[in-house]
Amino acid sequence: MILLERNGVKPLYIQIYEHIRDEIISGQLREGHRLSATRAQAEKLGVSRNTVEQAYLQLCSEGYLENRRGSGYYVRYVDALLTDRDSAERKMQSFHRQSSSGAQKVLYDMKYGNCHMESFPLAKWRKAVEKALLSEEGRGTFSYGENYGDPALRSYLADYLERDRGVKCSPEQIIIGSGTQFLAGILLQLLRPGRCAIEEPGYDGIRYVLQNHGITIIPVEAGGCEGIRLDQLSGKRVQAVYVTPSHQFPMGGVMPIQNRIELIRMAEEEDFFIMEDDYDSVFRYTAKAIPAMQGLDQYGRVIYLGSLSKILSPSIRLAYMVLPPVLKNRFDMSFSEYHNTVSGTLQKALRIFMEEGEWERHIRKTRLNSRKKHDILESALESGLGDGFRVTGKDAGVHMIIESSELTAEEMIVRCRRKGINVYSLEKYFALGTGRNRIIAGFGGIALADMEDASRRLVEALKIGTKK
Template identity: 40%
Template sequence: MIELSPVFDTTTRVPLYIQLYEYLKTEIINKNIAKGSKLPSIRALSKHLGISKNTVEGAYQQLLAEGYIESKPRVGFIVKELEEPLVPSLSETQQHSPVPPAEQSMRYDFRYGHIDTTHFPMKAWRKCMNEALEMEPEKILWYGERKGDFDLRREIKNYLYQARGILCSPEQIIIGSGIQQLTSLICQLFDSKTCAIAMENPSYDGIRSVFLNHHFQVLPISLEEDGLNIEELETSNANVVYVTPSHQLPLGMVLPIGKRQKLLKWAAKNSAWIIEDDYDSEFRYESKPIPALKALDMQNRVIYLGTFSKVLTPSIRVSYMVLPNCLLERFSQIFYNYNQPVSTIIQKTLYLFMKYGYFERHIRKMRHTYAKKQQTLITAIREYFGDNATVIGEKAGLHLLMNLKNYNNVDELVIKAEKAGIKVYSAAKYWFGKSGTPPSYVLLGFGGMNEKDIIDGVRLLKKVWLSNK
């Protein structure tokens, strides 16, 4: 057996499986455990260290998810070769910074998450803000209600029923300053020692970081053509699952009703929880927005997350969640001493913006605007790339995935584009580790670009990427 002698700290709240995972990861990075080495079996290491098999399995699963080891049938767990340093030097960090010095000169930026600022209803927003500022000081100059402004929560309740089919009360709605902040609160409702959280693979890396920072075991669940592999979820030891059923991030598929029902049945049977991130459901182009998973939740097992970042603007930092009634008391007990993080003035402004119908009109306008941009991008890709590329995830949202055929190095594509003044993005970060990551998936966001720049940018990408083909 490989000599493994981790020192566990029993005085800390960090779970043992995380401590073991960190120890093994460090040993692999430092090459104290060589590539190709076979790790001890779960049973053997459990007996050697005097810890439970679940603890060892949790550590191994995290190493598998992040690509440090692989599981070979009838062989066991094998340490994989690391193709590049996992802790880059300062010069490498600067060289590969997500925000390179040259970004200011980028002519075309296909960044996901950008919105069309030219269509923001500034006049209506300013009118609502001015009216909010005329309210009594007690309503706008204090922290406000811990769950958020009641008037705003009532408007959100009405909107969710009309647009997403969700029936809830204002008391179930919690206002927060972003999906990640709200997810952090959700994490504190559960025990990281007893809860394992399943996530779609690929999935939103920003939320994955939140779970890991709260020391939860995160289990990757593979995707099928129609979304989450329910059978794989059922055989996992997860008791919480994070999903994007209305528009899977980043692949774009919609979870069909059959799988939604199976997912809800799994949650009810196992007393498990579903976290539904409905991040951009307003922008569906081939049909009307479909009802949320929460709308089907008869057993109160779904925690629903929504945001105003995509449909309005991320700068106001307003998101919300709908908690099942059975979690409200626990929420109040844990966060009784927390203040509301969102400005009361912004909340009152948004309340008035929704009350007067500006919000609904803005959604209709932007759905039409983004649909035209998306079609412009798809048409340009087909015109300039033809059979050399395929488009993935075109039914909804503010981004597409583009798969350039016969290319196996997405980083090379990104670098070539950047040298030509075009910013595109690798989709690799959404996958757990490097195993199974499609090498040539490029993420193209179009929300913040005008149609002319979309066409010109794609035309230039063709010149840059296919000039030597």
């Protein structure tokens, strides 16, 4: 029985096609079954013969039916993998319906890395893009440009990084690329490390890049307030180490100056390079931003990685790395024929945006906005949650870690979902350990006007403090 919606959005032939296709996939119509003739089917359904023929022909083109001349349309063999997959999808949809039956609509998504539109100077950015297109240099829109990136932008970045982050470099050492993961992939081709140490827990995105390059990953504990444990790193026979020293991700620790010096010295003595990811250095609220470790390097062992995702927009896909001279030479030899992966127009627009002072104005505004949201969330968590909870990762960045002594991450996630809040487990940031009783709550994507309501809902969801 095919029930048609005469006034539905879908054309009638699509409804007939989907009904028969689903019966074949589910196994209700088996191989060799002969369908009703188009004329008979049309009379039965009260539609034109052409409508039925369209549906049958679509099924034939996709391999569900076979048209045997003079005999009719027959069901063809469909692999069990397809029917099993369809059955699994239906079960999964049913599971999602059941699991979400007690949850209300998501009002606030506290996913780490989200940015809210209120912080983005859209009108000024649009003007910068227009200027880039209309300027004499706009003619560069129709060429590939330099493989390292826009020269004027790299010059501005070199000046900015020296002033704001203490990075020592020339514009020639800066390589612009479409995101930290892409640049890390290029970097790994320069280093060709057999073994690379990463923080545990740490940024999962870099772990996937390492895996895809066939590199042996050596997780080293970094869950404390001082970042990666140097005593556990020493003697690991690695060729590269990935760290987030200014704001360890995701736990929020800051590597002390002595540890930074010791790590650089260790890199020289044990012959490895340091990948310093300075992913959110502008978001520091209780003290001046921590200078980059690269500025301490006397041996050419530190590669500095930076990104505009948190301060401007993740969708612009613009990041950069500062290579020590020896690696810059390798890059020149290996990648001189590669084209840059970031739109030349966007690079020019960003340079105009910076030269006109909008970049640093935007940073100040975004930092202020983020601090206000940080303070609202911190105050709500500290005053509202009981002794069974611990909040870490405060005073910097755009996220906090909430740890419970009584609830698992899954239980906290479910409770928050019922209050209209999406929070996330720390599990994926561990290569070896577990984050089963901790969640990450990002506030970058929440509007300042909504921060109090989001914080209140989060506390109400968690403060019960005892398992039901």
